[in-house]
Amino acid sequence: MERATLIKRLDWSRFGTPLAFVTMMVVFAFINPAFLSTKNLSQTLRQGAILFLIVSGQTLVIVTRGIDLSQGSVMGLVSVATISAIYGLGTYWGSLVGVLCGGLCGFVNGSLIGYLHIPPILATLGMLFVALGVELVYTGGVTLTNLTDIDQGRLFWFGGGMVGPIPVPVVFAVIIGVILHYVLRCTKFGRHVYFIGANPAAARMVGVKAKRMTIIVYTLSGLLASLGAFFLTARLSMGFPHLGEGWLVLSIGGAVIGGISILGGEGGIWEAALGTLVIVFLDNGLIVSGVSSFAREAIIGCIIILACLASVIRRRA
Amino acid sequence: MRKKLVFGFWVVGCLVWALGLSGEKPLQAKELQIAVMVPNGVDPYFTAKRYGYEKECEKLGVKMLFYDAGGYANVNKQIGQVEDVLQRGIDGIIFGATSTEGTVPVIDKVIDKKIPLVIDNLDCATKKPTLRIMKNGILVGQLRAIYIVDKLKGKGKVLMLPGPSAVTLCQEEYQGFMLYAKHFPGIKVITEWTPSSPDAGMKTVEGILQANPDLKAIATFSPPLTVGACKGVQASGAKPGEILVVGQMLDAGIDDYMRKDWVSATVMCDHIEMAREAVRMVVKQIKGELKPPLLLQIDHYLVDKNTIDQFEKSGSSYPKEWRK
Numbered sequence: 249m250e251r252a253t254l255i256k257r258l259d260w261s262r263f264g265t266p267l268a269f270v271t272m273m274v275v276f277a278f279i280n281p282a283f284l285s286t287k288n289l290s291q292t293l294r295q296g297a298i299l300f301l302i303v304s305g306q307t308l309v310i311v312t313r314g315i316d317l318s319q320g321s322v323m324g325l326v327s328v329a330t331i332s333a334i335y336g337l338g339t340y341w342g343s344l345v346g347v348l349c350g351g352l353c354g355f356v357n358g359s360l361i362g363y364l365h366i367p368p369i370l371a372t373l374g375m376l377f378v379a380l381g382v383e384l385v386y387t388g389g390v391t392l393t394n395l396t397d398i399d400q401g402r403l404f405w406f407g408g409g410m411v412g413p414i415p416v417p418v419v420f421a422v423i424i425g426v427i428l429h430y431v432l433r434c435t436k437f438g439r440h441v442y443f444i445g446a447n448p449a450a451a452r453m454v455g456v457k458a459k460r461m462t463i464i465v466y467t468l469s470g471l472l473a474s475l476g477a478f479f480l481t482a483r484l485s486m487g488f489p490h491l492g493e494g495w496l497v498l499s500i501g502g503a504v505i506g507g508i509s510i511l512g513g514e515g516g517i518w519e520a521a522l523g524t525l526v527i528v529f530l531d532n533g534l535i536v537s538g539v540s541s542f543a544r545e546a547i548i549g550c551i552i553i554l555a556c557l558a559s560v561i562r563r564r565a
Numbered sequence: 566m567r568k569k570l571v572f573g574f575w576v577v578g579c580l581v582w583a584l585g586l587s588g589e590k591p592l593q594a595k596e597l598q599i600a601v602m603v604p605n606g607v608d609p610y611f612t613a614k615r616y617g618y619e620k621e622c623e624k625l626g627v628k629m630l631f632y633d634a635g636g637y638a639n640v641n642k643q644i645g646q647v648e649d650v651l652q653r654g655i656d657g658i659i660f661g662a663t664s665t666e667g668t669v670p671v672i673d674k675v676i677d678k679k680i681p682l683v684i685d686n687l688d689c690a691t692k693k694p695t696l697r698i699m700k701n702g703i704l705v706g707q708l709r710a711i712y713i714v715d716k717l718k719g720k721g722k723v724l725m726l727p728g729p730s731a732v733t734l735c736q737e738e739y740q741g742f743m744l745y746a747k748h749f750p751g752i753k754v755i756t757e758w759t760p761s762s763p764d765a766g767m768k769t770v771e772g773i774l775q776a777n778p779d780l781k782a783i784a785t786f787s788p789p790l791t792v793g794a795c796k797g798v799q800a801s802g803a804k805p806g807e808i809l810v811v812g813q814m815l816d817a818g819i820d821d822y823m824r825k826d827w828v829s830a831t832v833m834c835d836h837i838e839m840a841r842e843a844v845r846m847v848v849k850q851i852k853g854e855l856k857p858p859l860l861l862q863i864d865h866y867l868v869d870k871n872t873i874d875q876f877e878k879s880g881s882s883y884p885k886e887w888r889k
Contacts (some may be wrong), residue, residue, distance in 0.1 A: 280776055288775040291800060295768060380635070389606040389615070389633060391789070393818035408800065484763045484796060486817065488789065489607045493636060493762060535772030541758045542730070
């Protein structure tokens, strides 16, 4: 009787995903103990760090009732821009130029949405094609390799290096995550982001500078997708024009699975981290358990649909 | 005086016309236009082939229009591209399919309109007679299997990354591999169908190596997958050569990986020469010198660290300055 009451009293909207995550980890560890090995956890967290950055950008945008469909293409653009900038400017300046390319795409998205009132889905869809076109015209479809050994070594550290026992992208992701969490929860900017998402008309009426906020949010989304692409490019040491293919679905899926409402005004970086962890460990766990690639896709898709459904039911309740 | 002038112009005109006739005749009065349609232009394999198409078109005085579907999943995009080409009018098409079955109706339409067509390697399952220039997918798979089985002495776990499952060539390479490997009960094959991208290859290899630390070899479909596989192997802490990676082609820096022992061998074909031949075939078909059906299959060979500097590369690699 008491147990039944406890289950009823549990705030499932808050604890549902973490509980599902822990259960999933236990099941996979039971199926194959190698799943919880230090090596596997480290590698999966490295993949997760890259996805987390992208999901965080998507989260910021979704909280304001928007969506960023250009993230995947921007990743490809950043990948080729980074490598080609490194040819001329060296590792560090070249990397900076590459990352700023993504920020610029985000800025353009924000300006189109904020000032020209183009719906986010259309503005970012347009950017998806623009970024893809630019990277293909620029490279002629060629994969960029041939970095010098020095540049390759320096660049690889960002994607494949370790700080003590922790992969470098994880260190960056944690620092960025903490900053974003603080900004969203403890600053005026963060409160305004939620306000715009919860009630855009009211936000404008009380003097929230919605246009400026929109630009900042989309620029951040572009920058975070850029950083994700940068770490992935660094790890592969190559500029691959279609690098971001498939990542857009994961970025929206990660946000939704984490519990971020697709209707805006809810969620945060913690939820983004949780959604990311569920996706990467689910995918990895299924591989380690020997589940076929076809079935993996279907399972991840089903979980994204279930998370969307839960989000809608929660909203209605 | 005026009559003399008119006569003079008439003579000069006749001379110019006669000289024109005696000189090398262009293919046709109007410049020929052909469409080259590939499924995944960013794959280094297609980049190299584009070089072959371009150079042969230049040589034959043909204008080339290049269409990239942007990935094997973009069947609809490719169908749209073919329909656009049919609308605008074209003299011939060289076609590599995103999907063997999915592109049949639109390719049937091309054949029905009697537009000269060459299917280049990525097959379309049309039953109508066509010209085809193909790699031998079964042989590619078998060559990889022969190398791996030989090196492993018939015993060990092998990961097969055959690429996108909807592509017939990938399925053929997989079948070729299994045809040979099945004769060796000691060889256990794990198959993972993935997109042809380096991040997909890397992620899959990392996961599989955790579940199968005793993995001995990896066979991959394309240069991006090979690079991804190498990165996955490096991340596992294995030493160069400890896990055999057998790929395809030497693009995307794979020659460098091979020299450093991360890639053990790669299956080669003269794909640039193949692209040139496809252009020649379509032009001959336009001129009525070649009629379908015809299947031309190209040769394959295996290259490893010992032979990497000892084979003729002009049929399979393009000058570095080409895209700069």
